[in-house]
Amino acid sequence: MVSYVARRLLDAVLGVLGVTTIAFLAIRLSGDPVALLVTEYATPEDIARVRRVLGLDQPLWVQYGRFLGDVLRGDFGESLRFIKPAAPLVYGALPATLTLAVAALFIALALALPLGLLAGMRRGSVLDGAAIVLATLGQSVPYFWLGILLIMAFAVRLQWLPAFGSESWRHLILPALTLAMTPMARIARIVRAGMVEVLTQDYIRTARAKGLPGGAIVLRHALPNLAIPLVTILALDFGTLLGGAVVTETIFAWPGVGRLVVQAIQSRDYPVVQAAVFYLATSVVLLNLALDVLYARLDPRIRYA
């Protein structure tokens, strides 16, 4: 087990290194930040001077070497736009995004679990049909459209909730609901499919034969077997949630990492993009590692050699 984790940790380091290298190259290939830093009055000499100050006149491999050295010391450089160290900018904005993502995941689970379970147990019923329609809708509705629709309904029409901002838990509801829709649909489908499959298993028939009530069968025998696909999808969806947060944060004026990164990409703020990619990649890789370890706990049949 220990050697397995060690090996996976090494994989994780290589994974993060690969992703940050791709980000390093991609952001440089896609545009020059200096043009966006200076006003339109700047002369070519001004531009050259700024480029020299930022070290962007060096060959790419020199820049990359310096970048790697700095990263090892935990230094991602200074944001070109905010003129402040990039790493604190990113982890300063992380809590807002994590709050949103965790709330969304919570809402998704709270809605999807009962929906999927009931639909799976009453396969072919009206409820099952409704759940399938809802799941399809939830996965196909764009965040953008849903967000605006929720604002129109709950902020403008009903005046129950604020339209934007991040000051209180009431501000969290609409963006979290928006972000929850896609994972909710996916989880509901997985749970329903899992239920349908599990309910045909021999041990369920045995449980029924023992005379166990339906609720106990679901809770004690069916549900634990859904844990692995469920945990997998949750971990995968967490990455998707961070992506969806970009749009949701923009609509609801939520000051998180998503908006920070989008603006950093638009202004070719290399250090912020690199720091954000590093932190996000690290969190996704670590989450996956934790997931693999968790599998062994959830399913005693899984052994790590």
Next chain:
Amino acid sequence: MRRLHRLVVLTVGAVLLAGGLAPGPQVAAQAPRRLVIGIGSIPNTPDPHLDSTANALPAYATMFEKLVASDGKGGFRGVLARSWRLVDPTTWEFTLQSGVRFHNGMTLTPEDVKFTIERILDPATRSPWLGRISAIERVDVTGPQTLRIVTRGPFAPLLQGLTVVDILPAAYFQERGAAGFAAAPVGTGPFVFGEWHRQDRMVVRANAGYWRGRPRLDEIVFRAIPEDSTRVAGLETGELDVGVLVPPEQVDRLKARGLQVGTVDLAQGMVVNLRSNVPGPLQHRKVRQALNYAVDKEAILRSILRGHGRILNGQVVGPDAFGHNPNLAPYAYDVARAKRLLAEAGYGGGFEVTFHGTIGRYTKDKEIEELIIGQLAEVGVRARLEIVEGGVYIQRHIARQLGPLWIWAWQYFPAMDADLPLNFFTCAGVGNFFCSRDFDDLFAQTRREMDPGRRRALLQRLALLVREEAPVIFLVQTPGIYAAQPRVTGFTWRSDYLMDLHRVDLQRR
């Protein structure tokens, strides 16, 4: 069950209402007069020398002041400068207002102005405003209230450059350092720094000791709301008192809700730039003129901008700019004439060309681009629209990799002077796409001409030349639509993007 629900809601509502009303007017009288403004973004930093984006300007203007500002009619008014005069063609003398105090109580001195200008000129500061005043060679303090600015050669648009320079307190800044200053910035403006939360909001509070009198509001909150629809929703729910850059199609909806809606023609001339300094059909003046006749500006204004905005009359600035030529007329929409001119230039069969466009960079840009493409097709010019991502757009503009046709808006705020956009029409202009010896000679004259009246005449001659040469397809001055709650009084948005917020008040409800 439903009845029970309603009962609970009613009861709770009644209790809340009673609780809210009971203390009555005393509470209302003590409530701060707070104005919440929804805008696309807030400054990247409270340090006014480091962010030149348009949305940052009104927020900075609450805390900081310049030596001079545009008077909105093509001239200048003194702000921190009481007066100024030209000593010789390269030396300007400024006399400061007396008794102006920074928010920390220190008195404004010429040393503060000298420090401020030198800070922006220092490349290590990385101020985006550097280019606007890089003609300054040095600043000399000449008396307790006077200073002289010396330029490298005669530089007529010096005052225009100074309209972006927020004066900072030298001693305070040097004591705190750049980071310390950004954490607790100090200026001379009508409001003092309150809070700044990145990408979220900036709060300023009334400066009771403001040298031109205390503002009427107690507090202003700038909320960064990037999405237009959310800003409109915030106006509808009452979470925002003021919202700017309202999409034209939302105007009726907000008016129906009783909001005040206003429009200003922003100081930016929207055009299609035509790359004429490389081989191709656009080298011919007749072809460029033909494209101007082929585009129906009226249709853009009427059907896309819904009547908001203003058609450019054959020049890149509007009547709010110094150097605007009131005698020029827009190119008429005349398809027959466009075809004739194309035929005369040898392009009777039309031609194919790339048109670079944007989405969301300017008001309704994509719709305008598509309309133009359709109209150019009518005269045989087959333009292929390629949308370019915003971050790359400016860079490719400067690197001369856009076009031959590309959408652009020439901003001339806050200087409000034709010099700013016309600077780019010279052969040596950054990202230049047009080159004419006559133009360059005349432009150089405007830069050397220190008499405002004669300089205006020269700029107007230049405008005439640009209209004839047609290096761009002239379109519109883009509209800045804003809305305010009925209780807001005195709010206007100016074409230079500023808001005069010290005059705004809130009516008691």
